[in-house]
Amino acid sequence: MTNLxxxxxxxxxxxxxxxxxxxxxxxxxxxxxxxxDYVLLIAVPSLIFRTLATGEIPAQNPYGYWIAYFAGVGLCWAAAMAVAMTAFGRDRREGAVLGFTAAQSNTVLVGVPLILEVYGEAGGTPLFLLLAIHLPIMMTVAALLIESAAVDAKPAAIARRLLRTIVTHPIILALAAGLAAQRLGHPPTGALRSVIDQLSATASPCALVAMGLALKRFGFFNDMRAVAVVSALKLVVHPFIVWLLAFHVLDVPPVWAGVAVLFAAMPCGINAYLIAARYKTGEPATSSAIAVSTALSVVTVSVWLLVIGAA
Structure with a gap:
């Protein structure tokens, strides 16, 4: 209990x-x-770059890690969309937004600091590799589902917007730079290393305070039926699927399996609200789901820490 x-x-x-x-x-x-903005554009990219540039990439790719996590993503996304469209009468665009909300973890503001607190440097590589893969896949699928639902959707325009978003995102750029530095054997040293270390140290506290401010801003009580379904899928069903596959079905190294479960156990990510705001659909439910799932995650994450033996 003390460790927890x-x-x-x-x-x-x-x-x-x-x-x-x-x-x-x-x-x-x-x-x-x-x-x-500071956390997303500077602090977390610095932390990702430092971790990957000074770490070691495993010789063998644990494919079970990817399968376990994204199986949970796909099932929860599909379930949330189906409930939103059939039980709540939402259109396909809002259904896609609610599906994204049920499957998108709040990794930058909550997941990164908590998982690194649990596993330390050993969890850095699986965490940031999943973070980098997670972001472009989730954003791409969400944009395709939402924009393809529009009557005047043009495939070429959709593809250009998606490509621009992916190749200019600071987390993707930090991942690419960190992997390049690691592969070339040129990790940051001297004054540059000192600056990166100081920026990296600010990522966790700044991200968590920013999440608290976001909770105050978004509020808790909107569209509660949809929020209850989305929160249950995100906090309980998603990590359960990943835990079942990573720990009991597939061959996943213990630390990687634990990272995958905690990654899945995170509350709804703030990117879901940004997607909802951009497309002007599902904003009340999405903002409330972020707030409610984050509040409930104090309890649910504690339970998952016990389940995976990390506390």
Missing amino acids: LSIVLPTFGLIGLGYAAGRLKLLGERAGDGLS
Whole structure:
């Protein structure tokens, strides 16, 4: 129990600090936006680059790792879409957004700091490799489903937008730079290493405070039937599928299996709200799902830490 508290309390304590700062108007929406931008554009890419540039890539690719995680993604996405369209009468565009919300983990703001707290440097490589693969796949599928539902959708325009998003995303660029530095044997040294280390150290606390500010901004209580379904899929069903496959069906190294389960156990990601806001569909349900699933994840993540033997 002591180990569990030492993992959970610092993570969610910083989220609570950000939420309190927003409630007390010590920090406003502009501060939250700026902090989130800093985390996404500078701090987390620095952390990813440092981890990969100074780490070792496994000689053998654990394919079971990818299969376990993305099987959970696909099943939860499909289930959320089906419920949204059949039980709640939503159109295909909103169904795609709710499916994305049920399958997209909040890795940058919650997952990265928590998983690194649990597994340390040993979890860095599987975490950031999955983070990099996860982002382009999820964003690509979401955009294709939403934009193809439009009457005037043009495949060439969709493809151009997707390609531009993927090749200019800071996390993808950091991954590519880190892998290149590792493969070429030129990790950062000297003053450059010092700067990258200092930026990397700010990623976790800034991300967690930013998440707390986001919770204050988005609120908790909108479209609660849809929110309940999405949150249950994200916090319970997704990690259960990954745990079953990674620990009991497929051949996955223990640390990689644990990272996959915790990655899946994260609350709904803030990218889901950004997608909803961009396409002007599903915003109330998505913002509430982020808030509710993040609050509930204090309990559910604690349970999954016990299940995988990490606490």
